[in-house]
Structure formats: C-alpha cells, structure tokens
Amino acid sequence: MLYLKCPYCGQMADETELASGGQAHLRREGPDSSDSAFEAYLFLRDNPRGVHFERWRHAYGCGKWFHAARCTRTLEVFGTYRAQMGAPPQDILAAIAARRGETA
Amino acid sequence: MPTKRYSAFAIAREALRHHAGWARAWGNPVPKSHYDVIVVGGGGHGLATAYYLGRTFGIGNVAVLEKGWLGGGNTGRNTTIIRSNYLQDPSAAIYEKARTLYETLSQELNMNVMFSPRGVMMLAQTEHELRGYIRTAQANALQGVETKMIPPERVRQLCPILNTDGPRYPVLGALWQPRAGTARHDAVAWGYARGCSGMGIDILQNCEVTAIRQKGGQVTGVETSRGAITCKKLAIVVAGHSGVLARMAGFRLPVESVALQAMVSEPVKPCMNVVVMANTVHGYMSQSDKGEMVIGGGADGFNNYTQRGSFHHIEETVRALCETFPIISRLKMLRQWGGIVDMTGDRSPIISKTPLGGCFVNCGWGTGGFKSIPGSGWAMAQMIARGEPGPLAAEFGLERFREGRFVDESVAAGVAH
Numbered sequence: 001m002l003y004l005k006c007p008y009c010g011q012m013a014d015e016t017e018l019a020s021g022g023q024a025h026l027r028r029e030g031p032d033s034s035d036s037a038f039e040a041y042l043f044l045r046d047n048p049r050g051v052h053f054e055r056w057r058h059a060y061g062c063g064k065w066f067h068a069a070r071c072t073r074t075l076e077v078f079g080t081y082r083a084q085m086g087a088p089p090q091d092i093l094a095a096i097a098a099r100r101g102e103t104a
Numbered sequence: 105m106p107t108k109r110y111s112a113f114a115i116a117r118e119a120l121r122h123h124a125g126w127a128r129a130w131g132n133p134v135p136k137s138h139y140d141v142i143v144v145g146g147g148g149h150g151l152a153t154a155y156y157l158g159r160t161f162g163i164g165n166v167a168v169l170e171k172g173w174l175g176g177g178n179t180g181r182n183t184t185i186i187r188s189n190y191l192q193d194p195s196a197a198i199y200e201k202a203r204t205l206y207e208t209l210s211q212e213l214n215m216n217v218m219f220s221p222r223g224v225m226m227l228a229q230t231e232h233e234l235r236g237y238i239r240t241a242q243a244n245a246l247q248g249v250e251t252k253m254i255p256p257e258r259v260r261q262l263c264p265i266l267n268t269d270g271p272r273y274p275v276l277g278a279l280w281q282p283r284a285g286t287a288r289h290d291a292v293a294w295g296y297a298r299g300c301s302g303m304g305i306d307i308l309q310n311c312e313v314t315a316i317r318q319k320g321g322q323v324t325g326v327e328t329s330r331g332a333i334t335c336k337k338l339a340i341v342v343a344g345h346s347g348v349l350a351r352m353a354g355f356r357l358p359v360e361s362v363a364l365q366a367m368v369s370e371p372v373k374p375c376m377n378v379v380v381m382a383n384t385v386h387g388y389m390s391q392s393d394k395g396e397m398v399i400g401g402g403a404d405g406f407n408n409y410t411q412r413g414s415f416h417h418i419e420e421t422v423r424a425l426c427e428t429f430p431i432i433s434r435l436k437m438l439r440q441w442g443g444i445v446d447m448t449g450d451r452s453p454i455i456s457k458t459p460l461g462g463c464f465v466n467c468g469w470g471t472g473g474f475k476s477i478p479g480s481g482w483a484m485a486q487m488i489a490r491g492e493p494g495p496l497a498a499e500f501g502l503e504r505f506r507e508g509r510f511v512d513e514s515v516a517a518g519v520a521h
Contacts, residue, residue: 001415002406016416020406022360039506043358043449047347049409072361072409 002070007080009062021055023047024067025087049073051096053088056080069096107302110214129294130301135308135330139167141488142326142335144313144349146170148179148289148474149466150341151296151307152481153488158303160482161489166305167335168297169328171312175293178343181411181443182474183366183400185379185390187224187284189251191240192511194499195452196247199472201496202479206287209478215295217287218393222377224284225259227266227428229273229384237279251281262378265431272427273384286379286390289474296481316352322461323353337488338463344409344444346467355459358505359446359468364403365413365421367440371395375431385424389432397432399425403445403471413442445470450510455483455497464488465502 002015022045029041046052052072057065067085069078069092078099079092108114108127118125141157143150146168157163170176186206188199205212206219228234237253244251256268259278268275297307308330315327316338325334340349344361371394381388386402401421404414418440426433448454448468453476455466466484469476483496493501499511 015406015414022407035506039358040356043505044356045347045358045360046351046356047360047407048351049345049348049361052407054407072407075408075410 002075002077004056004068004077005080006058006061006064007066007082008064009058011058011061013058013061017058017060019057019059021057021065024053024055051078051100055083107298129298130307133306133308135167135311135328135333136306137332138325138334139306140165140335141337141339142166142333143168143339143341144326145341145343146174146293146297146307146309147177147341147343148175148293148296148477149343149469149480149484150339151175151293151300152477153339153341153466153484154300154305154481155296155303156482156485157488158300158305161485163489164304166300167333168300168305168307169311169313169326170307170309171329173309174297174307175290178443178445178473179289179293179477181366181441182289183388183390183398184286184289184392184474185224185284185381185388185400186219186287186475187281187379188249188475189224189226189240189244189279189281189284190513191243192452192513193243193247194511195513196244196249198453198479198483198496198500199476200247200249200479201482202476203284205478205482207283209287209292209295213295213299215291215298217291217295219285219287220393221283221285222379222390223262223280223282224379224381225254225262225278225280226381226383227259227275228277228279229275229382231276233384234276237277241279249281250283251279254278254280263376263380265375265429266380267428267430273382284379286392292474292477313349313352316349316354316460316463318354318460323463336462339466339484339488340458340463341466341484343467343469343473344446346446346465350458350465353458353460353463357454357465357467358448358502359454360407361409361444361446362403362406363408363410363413363442364400364445364471365417365440365442366398366400367418367421367437368392368396368398369432369435370438372397372435380428382424382428385427387421387424387428389425389429396438397435403447409444411442411444445473447471449505449514450512451514452511453480453500454502455480455487455493455500456502457487457493458502
C-alpha cells in the first residue's frame with residue numbers, strides 16, 4: 001500500500017485517505033493563449049515510466065493539496081512537499097539523485 | 105512461414121503418428137533491415153493491425169516488434185469480456201465492428217478463439233443508472249446494436265445466483281446484450297500471430313524499441329535491442345507504454361497509465377452462464393469454461409507502471425460482488441494480477457496520425473481493450489494503408505482534444521472504470 005506523508009499535518013497517510021490529482025507543476029494558460037497551449041495544459045501529460053511529480057490531496061485527513069515525487073516503475077516515494085512550490089525543491093531532487101544517480 | 109491448417113482431420117492424422125507433425129504456430133525470424141510497415145507492440149491490437157494490413161489491405165512487408173512475448177501485456181491480463189453497448193455513435197460503430205469480427209474469428213484465423221456469445225447484462229441499481237441504460241438501449245437501437253432493457257424478473261431468470269433485492273442497491277433492471285460474451289484471450293493473440301506468420305509477416309519477440317529515427321519530420325526507422333530497422337511507416341500500438349514511445353517520437357499524448365486489476369477464483373461447478381456487470385457497486389463477474397469465477401473491478405487512481413494494483417481495490421471489488429452474488433462469499437481466490445491501462449480524458453481510444461510524419465498511434469483503450477481488438481486492428485490497418493483515417497477511426501483522432509470534439513464515454517456510458 002502506498003504511504004505519503006502530508007507536508008501540512010505531518011501524518012503518514014495511506015492511499016485510502018488520499019486522492020490522486022495527476023501531474024504536478026502544470027502552468028495554467030490564460031485567455032489569450034493558443035489552442036495548442038490550452039490543449040497541452042488541459043490534456044497532454046508526460047506520463048513517465050520513472051520519476052513522476054504529482055499532486056495529491058489528503059482527502060480524508062486535513063483536506064489539503066500537496067505534491068509528491070514518486071517512481072511509477074517501482075512505487076518508491078522520494079518525498080512530499082507543499083503545493084505552493086512551483087518546482088520540486090532541492091532536497092527532493094537531491095533525494096532522487098542519491099537513489100538513482102539521475103535527475104528527473 | 106507457411107502454416108498447416110488445423111482441422112479434425114489434422115488431429116486424426118497426428119494421432120496416428122505420435123503428434124510428430126505439429127509445426128510451430130508462428131515463425132521466429134531474424135529481423136530484416138527494412139520493412140514497409142513496422143508495428144510496435146505484439147499484443148492483440150498490434151497483431152490484429154498487422155494481420156488486417158496483410159489480409160485486407162495487401163501490405164505484406166510488415167514486422168511486429170514485441171519487447172517481451174506475444175500477448176504478455178494486457179491481452180493476457182483482462183477479463184475477456186466482449187460487448188458493444190456504448191452510447192456514442194463512433195464508439196458503438198468500432199466496438200460493434202469488433203464484436204461482429206469476433207463472431208467469425210475462429211473460422212477466419214483457423215484457430216479456436218472460443219468466442220462465446222453468452223450475453224452481457226449491466227445491472228441498473230439506481231434510478232439514475234436505470235435512466236442512463238434506457239437511453240443507451242435507445243441509442244443502440246438507432247446504431248443497429250442489438251441490446252434491450254430487461255426487468256428484474258428476467259435478470260433473475262438469466263442469472264439465478266444474483267441477489268436482486270439489495271440490501272443497498274436492489275436491481276431495477278438491466279441493459280442486456282444477448283450477442284455479447286467472452287473469448288479466450290491468449291488464443292486471440294496466437295491466432296492473429298499465426299495468421300500473420302502464414303502471410304509472411306515477421307513476428308519479432310524480445311525486440312524492444314529503444315529509439316525512433318526521424319528525418320525532416322518523417323519517420324525513417326527504429327533502433328531496437330536486436331539492431332536498427334528502417335521503415336516507411338510506423339505504428340505505435342503499445343497500450344500502457346504509449347507515453348514512453350511517444351516521448352521517443354517527440355510528442356506527448358493525452359494519456360495517463362494506471363493499474364487495473366482482475367482476479368479469478370478456484371474452479372467451481374457451472375453456476376452462471378452470462379456476464380454480469382454491476383457498475384454502481386463496481387464489480388463484474390463471469391465464469392470461465394474451466395469453472396473459475398473471473399472478477400474485475402475499478403482501476404487505481406494514480407500513475408503506475410508496475411502491473412500490480414492496490415490492495416484496497418481488491419477488497420472493494422470483492423465486497424461489491426459478495427453483496428451482488430451472496431453464493432460466492434466463501435470462494436477462495438486463486439490468482440490476482442494487474443495490467444497497465446492507458447486512460448484518456450474522455451475514456452475513448454486514440455486511433456490517429458501523429459505530429460511525426462508516417463507515424464501512427466493506436467492507444468487509449470483504457471479498460472476496454474480486449475473487446476475491441478479486431479475492430480481496432482482493422483481501423484488501424486485501414487489508416488496505415490491509406491495514410492488517412494477511415495470512417496471507423498475518423499472520430500478518434502488526437503486533434504479531438506484540441507478541438508473539443510470528445511467522444512465522451514466517461515460520464516455517459518455504462519462503462520466500469
């Protein structure tokens with residue numbers, strides 16, 4: 001079973017408490033963006049076989065959205081961080097590099 | 105590789121000579137340096153694509169590249185249900201094409217795929233579901249797909265082990281498709297592979313694509329674990345791994361890969377001869393010819409390539425089915441497995457040209473891949489042969505997401521997700 005630590009309330013939550021929100025760090029397109037840019041924002045996804053930065057909601061806990069770095073091939077979790085961050089923080093990237101010898 | 109016909113006479117002949125004359129069902133050739141069409145993915149959809157390219161559209165210089173073994177992905181990991189009771193016209197057309205081809209597939213391939221049109225019923229267990237299915241039945245009538253609504257008494261007649269009285273969700277009726285059913289999934293892959301091999305199409309197993317070569321926006325070939333191969337046209341038919349291949353080709357897809365689980369019980373005596381789907385409580389069940397109860401449920405919610413699913417989904421599915429079929433409450437489960445399904449935003453497939461010239465993609469079948477194999481392969485082969493999608497594939501292009509022309513089966517149809 002998948003466990004993620006909620007960075008807000010600090011609880012280790014199992015996946016029955018969590019709701020997945022898909023790929024993280026998507027930038028919302030504005031009203032004057034092109035159709036292709038809007039398509040990319042709404043539908044196109046990296047869907048990697050490997051490290052995936054994704055959104056989760058602690059749905060049956062504190063209710064807050066947060067981010068997680070997780071491997072879709074091994075289900076290894078590299079860490080979680082707050083939803084306000086526009087990009088993965090250094091300590092998460094370092095944790096991935098330490099485990100993988102690779103950067104995302 | 106020429107194939108010998110399977111027949112009752114062949115069995116008798118081989119019985120008299122210690123079964124020494126059975127040949128390999130398909131060849132194991134060395135990759136050539138060039139093919140007109142390369143199909144990546146040796147599952148049902150990829151093999152069917154290659155088969156119809158050769159059989160119907162006269163393109164014989166074709167190779168099917170498979171990184172593992174034939175039908176080792178979702179083709180061997182599904183619950184073998186075949187039905188075509190979809191709401192939207194484009195879906196009904198392609199799934200009905202597939203179901204129609206399944207009817208005579210054993211004769212066509214000279215391989216018994218054990219298609220059993222035993223009937224599929226989808227239970228309506230809420231007032232909303234009942235109205236939804238009435239709408240689907242009426243849409244199906246217009247589409248020429250034979251389905252009808254049946255009352256609870258008929259449901260009890262067709263499947264006596266079903267508990268129609270609740271407690272949570274009493275059965276209010278069902279959408280019944282009498283010519284839907286099941287087939288033997290491995291035989292579908294093997295039959296197409298044997299048919300391909302008989303036409304001289306190369307089936308290359310243990311051949312993983314590692315890169316896609318292109319020049320001036322046009323595909324020129326692939327690099328594989330068995331060497332580089334050039335081609336004029338490339339078909340990506342790899343289901344859950346479509347995103348990985350798309351990345352090699354330099355574009356992204358509106359697809360996310362998640363795990364979908366299924367399981368089978370110990371074999372028991374025949375107790376149900378129809379397929380039952382209970383989408384409100386989220387479980388579906390049929391009985392295999394060996395007597396095992398074949399059970400499926402919901403997909404996991406998060407991106408996953410591990411071919412194993414979450415334990416709590418098993419609990420959810422089993423709980424739902426024990427409620428629907430009290431008789432199975434003490435049945436032991438023999439096996440459980442997961443497959444990686446590629447889900448699109450509108451839960452409809454993608455059969456499309458791509459931003460890369462000469463490269464075609466067939467993916468996004470999500471939880472409905474097995475039932476669509478013949479129709480999907482046929483439509484894909486037609487598109488590869490013509491260079492443009494035919495009527496069956498036209499509505500399933502990638503551009504529909506940009507243009508907002510969804511074939512929306514996620515909220516409308518009675519599809520278990």
